[in-house]
Amino acid sequence: MTAPRPVDTLGEDLSRLAELHGVATAYRPSPDHAVPASAVAVVAVLAALGVDASTPQAIAAALAARQQELAERLLPPTVVGRQGSTPAALDALPDGTVLHIDTEQGEMRSDVEQLPPGVHHLTAITPDGRRAEAQLVIAPDRLPTPAGRSYGLMVQVYSLLSRHSWGMGDLGDLAELTAWAGRSLGAGFVQVNPLHAAVPGAPTDPSPYRPSSRRFPDPVYLRIEDIPEFAYVEEADREGLRGLLEQAARLRRSVLEKDALIDRDAVWELKREALERVRQVPLGPGRRAAYVDFLAREGEALEDHATWCALAEVHGSDWHHWPAELRDPRSPETARARAELMDRVDFHCRLAWLTDTQLTTAQRAAREAGMPIGVVHDLAVGVHPDGADAWAQQAYFAAGMSVGAPPDAFNSLGQDWGLPPWRPDRLAESGYAPYRRLLRALFRYAGALRIDHVMGLFRLWWVPQGRPPTEGTYVRYDAEAMLAILALEASRAGSVVIGEDLGTVEPGVREALQERGVLGTSVLWFERDWDGDGRPLAPEKWRADSLATATTHDLPPTAARLTGEHVELRDRLGLLTRPVEEERIESATDVGEWLALLSRLGLYEDATGGGRPASEEEAEIHAVHRFLLRTPARMIGVWLPDTVGDRRPQNLPGTWDQYPNWRLPVADADGRPVTLEELAASPRLHALVDVLRVGLGALSESTGAASEGGGEVGP
Secondary structure, X not given: OOOOOOOOOOOHHHHHHHHHOOEOOEEXXXXXXXXXXXXXXXXXXXXXXXXXXXXXXXXHHHHHHHHHHHHHOOOOOEEEEEOOOXXXXXXXXXXXXXXXXXXXXXXXXXXXXXOOOEEEEEEEEXXXXXXXXXXXXXXXXXXXXXEOOEEEEEEOHHHOOOOOOOOOOOHHHHHHHHHHHHHHOOOOEEEEOOOEEOOOOOOOOOOOOOOOEEEEEOHHHOOHHHOHHHHHOOHHHHHHHHHHHHHHHHHHHHHHHOOOOOOHHHHHHHHHHHHHHHOOXXXXXXXXXXHHHHHHHHHHXXXXXXXXXXXXXXXXXXXXXXXXXHOOOOOHHHHHHHHHOXXXXXXXXXXXXXXXXXXXXXXXXXXXXXXXXXXXXXXXXXXXXXXXXXXXXXXXXXXXXXXXXXXXXXXXXXXXXXXXXXXXXXXXXOOOHHHHHHHHHHHOOOOXXXXXXXXXXXXXXXXXXXXXXXXXXXXXXXXXXXXXXHHHHHHHHOOEEEEOOOOOOOOOHHHHHHHHOOEEEEEHHHOEOOOOOOOEOOHHHOOOOEEEEOOOOOOOOHHHHHHOHHHHHHHHOOOOOOOHHHHHHHHHHHHHHHHHHHHHOOOOOOOOOOOOOOOHHHHHHHHHHHHHHHOOOOEEEEEHHHHHOOOOOOOOOOOOOOOOOOOOOOEXXXXXXXXXXXXXXXXXXXXXXXXXXXXXXXXXXXXXXXXXXXXXXXX
């Protein structure tokens, strides 16, 4: 008997089956060009969603089963609606259907339009006795938006050292920065890198965008001396602490004075030992009660995270290589191991609590300093496949898949980011529980949240394991549900949301985000009239609902862009795909067009006040930021290294060991590291800040801009 032939072409049935499961069979690198997905990729993605499409017979059976399921289904697993209206899924129910709604608030209701925001349990019973249950998400129409305009600083926390740092910036430095920037500089926010927990290792992956857990923060950012129990360490341990402080001072000096890179692993070794000693101090009654409340609030998710951390100490940080019985977080063997390692589990629970507490303190410091927004945290697009979230939430992740990007004009080979994607079907079945819990945890200490690759709320490019990124395909998520839950949790916290929507964005996405109140991201060098002559976009044509900046952590600092030094850097590292002279000409032309526009607008003149630049380069940077002020953008972000003329990008995409990504301290124009204390006294920084403060004030007086905008940002 001949074995069934594997599917290697996109036939009509396979395409229909893929469509019914939200799997794309083609993508568009440009509006006028469609590229078909490979049948191998579509079959692999369907398999990751639990659908067998390996043979024509399997496709026919799966298609019939899916069509029957959808035809017989009264309700989807999660129904989404907006406050004061009836969801379309409920309007489609047969006349006479009775609804029973157990609200999140503990009430029984039947009138959908009178429901409070929340995630409720819905039971529908039709006149003929059919019954369906679903999660019912009722969300506000829009998220909170900033009340008026403000400017803020953007910084990678690890890169900002003070005289108290242990070799890298920490949460004490962040609290100090927000207090100073709010009180002395009039800043409205400070935006930081993802502070998610990293995967331990030797060496640890330094990228904050490949975390072990997005739900829990990284204790490497703890300010040890700010932990209350630090002051009460017994004398027997105090000598050891003094030795650790001396080693930390040497680490700090090596970065600040000897041009060493930030060594996260060395910092963590010192902090971990210090935390072991501090932990020996018993918690007082009030502190104990606060810790117990934290344990109760975080529940199973925290227990899983801490269990993974404890097991990683014994078996290594890749759970795929653990003993088979421990790879399942719900196995009896894992439960026994948790009990045997309970002391270590408690240690890691304690670290999560301490870090959460210091993050809350940093946001409180920002608000007390007068910042209307405060700390803007960053949500990475995914997690490391070997880490705690991937282990604890296996049911929600698509096995054998990785998130990336298809080929485009900037990268003909596509991208594979090595991050496992969430399964949209499992999210819907759970009422989006892991997503809700993640957002709620982050919003607890965030005045605003930046969502990396916000287009992932709509669709993600899935790459089958072992295949190149060119052989992936898009998988669609329920964007209405993802946005509804985002609106629900942000509104509860009174927090703003900023979507990183740079690059290729499918039609309708930016409009949908704007309609819900999600701010976009506008970076000067990318804002051109792409539908017209391609020239720099006039300031009045920029989006109002956005965070406008001159650069980001993935781009050259403004001084390097203006001088062309970023081209020379890529040339030295062998990263250019064209002759260096071509790159220089293109860069100079790009910069020249922008500088010409700044000149035509009179932005080199001190029209809005501000400090006097000491050089032509500073004058150009001032003009760039005056231009940002001319746009209607609600938020103006200033890359903190730009304030002192730093030339080095924090991350150089396309490199790994060729460049020290994520390991550089903030430095001045000569490459000399600059401490927080030196920043506070920097004439160059204050001159640029004067441009922003005076400019915002002048614009507010002339246009009333400060009184425009959406709802108030909550406390």
